[in-house]
Structures are given as structure tokens and as C-alpha cells.
Amino acid sequence: MGAKYTVLQTDVKTGNVVTRLPVTGIEYADSLNESGAASVGIPLFAPEADPAALSPGISGLSILRDNAPIWAGIVWGATADLDAGTLTLTASGFHSYYKRRYLDGKRGYARKSVDQSVLLKDWISYANSNGGIGTDISAVTARGHLRTREWSFYEFKNIAGAIEELADDLNGFNFRYEPFWATAGVRIGHRLKVVSRGTETFPQLEHRASCNVTSVTYDGTQLATQAYAFGADLGTGAKPYASSSNPALTAPRMVSVATYSDIKTTASLLPKAAAIATVGSQPIAVPSLTVYPGQFSPVQFLPGAVGTVIVDSGYVALLEEFVITERRVGVDVNGTESISLALASKDVFNNGNSS
Structure with a gap:
């Protein structure tokens, strides 16, 4: 029997559950060090399709798998198909919110030779205390790498950009926003999670045994001596x-x-x-694959996780480690999951710039 999926509408500022949504289809994706996205269809004439309560930019969306939050974010758009009688909600993960927030204090921002974690906590705390969305930063711990950052008020530094640039340093990190039950059945929270590159893993995948490798792209355009x-x-x-x-x-x-x-x-x-x-130290191999259904759970494939992929198919001969750059999950009306992954070379993404 497949996993049971539930979609909840939440209040973006508090995380409080507003209602359970009747869904006609679910797709969600998580991208490495980015916002990720989700698309959920609901009947156009359902009582829950209430424009007074369900509004882009104000409403949140949380996807539960067997009652555990697996994806959460902000509804940024809604498309009504009057002929089909459906309303499609489009959402992005919480990092998309920080693309709309800036270090706009009149004194600007300046920190010299402090741990990466101090900078992250400063930036999120500033947003939280100035009309933010209550991102939990309790899981952000010392990284052991010192950094200096300084911007004047007039530079109006974007918070999402600051986080991404910090993550992209040679001794950077992977980050994501994890949803969790803050109060079971009542409120869904989200925490900023920061992990060292290469510390999380995914199961070994073999073409035509546990997955179907649909394509492999080799990119040499970023080579640099x-x-x-x-x-x-x-x-x-x-x-x-x-x-x-x-x-x-x-x-x-x-x-x-x-x-x-x-x-x-x-x-x-x-x-x-x-x-x-x-x-630029080597050509980048970029495989895309679909995991065979019923063998794995989406939670086994986190963006940034490292694992081995095996392919022996003509020009493509792979027996090496890759990093997941995107996990995309589709759920049909019967609750059947399809898991697709995009990957890239571990050596590049764990030791270099992950953008």
C-alpha cells in the first residue's frame, strides 16, 4: 500500500493550520540550496477554494506524507481552469520569502571574522523580528569557518542572496528549510537546516535495476585553468x-x-x-533519472545527499558518486509516487561552488 498524502493550507506568518485541502494532484520538488516548488490541484468549486481565505502571498501550503510534513512553503500563484473546474496552486519553499527580504536597517550590517553560523542567525533573526515568518534557527550550529560581511544601508543586501553566497564559498555548506509539527495537528513550523557537504547519503542506484537513467549531459563549458x-x-x-x-x-x-x-x-x-x-577542474557529468516505484521513499533522497550511480550503456559508463541537485515527486489521484532526480559530480559540488 502506498503512502498517504495530505495537503494543508496554513497561515504563512504563524504556521497555523487553516484547513485541509481536497486535492486532485500533487507535485513537489526540492532544489539544492534553492527554494524548491510545489503544484497542487483542488476542485474549483470546493468550499476550501475561498478567495477570502486562500490567497497568494498570504497563504502557506504544507504537504504531509503519512502525516509527517515533507514539504512546505508559500502559495505565490493560483490558476483557475473554468472549463476543467480546477484550481491549481503554485508554491515555492520558504527560501523564496527571503528573496523578498533585505538587510535594510539604517546602520546597514557589519560583522568581522565571525563563524558562518553567526551570520546566518543574524540575518534570519533580523527578518523574524521585523514582520517575518518565524523561521526556526535552533539547528544552526557553529561551522568552524570565519567570515567577514559588511554592507551599508544603501547597498540594501538581499538576505537570500547573502545566504547563497555564504553557502557557495569553498568551505561552504548545503542548506534547506525543514517543515515539522510544532504543535501536532495545529501548527507547522519550519527550521533552517545547515549541513556540511557530503555528510548525507542516498542509496546506490543502478540503471535498469533500481532506476531508469533517462539522460546524461556532459558539460565542459566551465573548465578553467x-x-x-x-x-x-x-x-x-x-x-x-x-x-x-x-x-x-x-x-x-x-x-x-x-x-x-x-x-x-x-x-x-x-x-x-x-x-x-x-x-572548472573537470567536465561535469549531469545525470537525470527516475527511481523505480515501490523501492524507495522520497525522504531517502535529500538535495545535497551523495550516492553512487551505476550505468553501463555505450558512451555512458558511470560508477561514481553524485550529489542530488533536485528531487521531484509526483503523486497521482491513487496516491502513487514517482521520484525523479537530477544529479551532478560529487567532487564539484562538495568541494566547489554549488550554484
Whole structure:
């Protein structure tokens, strides 16, 4: 018997459950260090399809699997199909909220040589205390890597962007927003979870045994024998910069350059340059696959998790470790799950820039 799915409408600011939604179909996806998305269909004329209570930007959406929250986020759009009699709700994970929040305090923001976790807690706490959505930061613990960040009020630094840039450093991390029952049956909370790259795993998958590898793309466009990261203009036309190289790469000279217009010190640019170089150290293999139904649960495939994929099919000969960059789950009216994964090389994503 398959898992039982339930979809709840919540209040975005509090997480309080508003009602259970009658659904005609569910699809949800989680992306590595991004917002993720969900799409849920409900009957257009259902009592729960009430525009006074169910509104984009105000309503939340929580998907439960066997009564355990597995996905949650914010409804940003709704499409009514009058001919079909359905209302499709489109939602994004909570990171999408932080794309709409800024470090807009009049004094700006400045911290020097503090742990990555201190920065994350500062930024989320600022949002929480200024009309936010109550993101739980109790699971964010010391990382052991010091960073400096400084922005004036006029730079109006976006919080989601700040988190992503911090995660992308060479000694960065993977992050996600985990839903949980804060009060069973009453309120669903969500916590920011930060994990070191490569510490979570997924089961070994083999083409035509436990999965169907639908495609493998090989990308050499990011190869770099030399990488440069430039910072902000210091007002004299000069910019701080850092560089890193791949002396073992046998390709002809190729240069990758990135500019971080809000970074003002060479020290802060060093991990950026190293991350760019790591991404450019080898061609990136990007497999996409569908897991055979009934063998696994979606909770076994978290974005950022590392596992082995085996393929022996002509040009494609893989026996190596990959990182999940996206997990997509579809649930039909019978409750049958389909799990699709997008992956990329472990060496690039665990040691370099994950964006």
C-alpha cells in the first residue's frame, strides 16, 4: 500500500493550520540550496477554494506524507481552469520569502571574522523580528569557518542572496528549510537546516535495476585553468581580487571570472576564487533519472545527499558518486509516487561552488 498524502493550507506568518485541502494532484520538488516548488490541484468549486481565505502571498501550503510534513512553503500563484473546474496552486519553499527580504536597517550590517553560523542567525533573526515568518534557527550550529560581511544601508543586501553566497564559498555548506509539527495537528513550523557537504547519503542506484537513467549531459563549458574573483570598486577604479588555478588540467588555457560587487576584501574573495577553480577542474557529468516505484521513499533522497550511480550503456559508463541537485515527486489521484532526480559530480559540488 502506498503512502498517504495530505495537503494543508496554513497561515504563512504563524504556521497555523487553516484547513485541509481536497486535492486532485500533487507535485513537489526540492532544489539544492534553492527554494524548491510545489503544484497542487483542488476542485474549483470546493468550499476550501475561498478567495477570502486562500490567497497568494498570504497563504502557506504544507504537504504531509503519512502525516509527517515533507514539504512546505508559500502559495505565490493560483490558476483557475473554468472549463476543467480546477484550481491549481503554485508554491515555492520558504527560501523564496527571503528573496523578498533585505538587510535594510539604517546602520546597514557589519560583522568581522565571525563563524558562518553567526551570520546566518543574524540575518534570519533580523527578518523574524521585523514582520517575518518565524523561521526556526535552533539547528544552526557553529561551522568552524570565519567570515567577514559588511554592507551599508544603501547597498540594501538581499538576505537570500547573502545566504547563497555564504553557502557557495569553498568551505561552504548545503542548506534547506525543514517543515515539522510544532504543535501536532495545529501548527507547522519550519527550521533552517545547515549541513556540511557530503555528510548525507542516498542509496546506490543502478540503471535498469533500481532506476531508469533517462539522460546524461556532459558539460565542459566551465573548465578553467585559472579563476579570478573580483570585488567591489574601491572608488579609485581598483578592485580587490583573488585567483586560483588548476595546474593539473590538461586543457588549453581557459579563464573564468566572477565579480562580487559587495565584497571589499581579498580575504573574502579567496574562497570564491577557489570555488570557481574547483568547478572548472573537470567536465561535469549531469545525470537525470527516475527511481523505480515501490523501492524507495522520497525522504531517502535529500538535495545535497551523495550516492553512487551505476550505468553501463555505450558512451555512458558511470560508477561514481553524485550529489542530488533536485528531487521531484509526483503523486497521482491513487496516491502513487514517482521520484525523479537530477544529479551532478560529487567532487564539484562538495568541494566547489554549488550554484
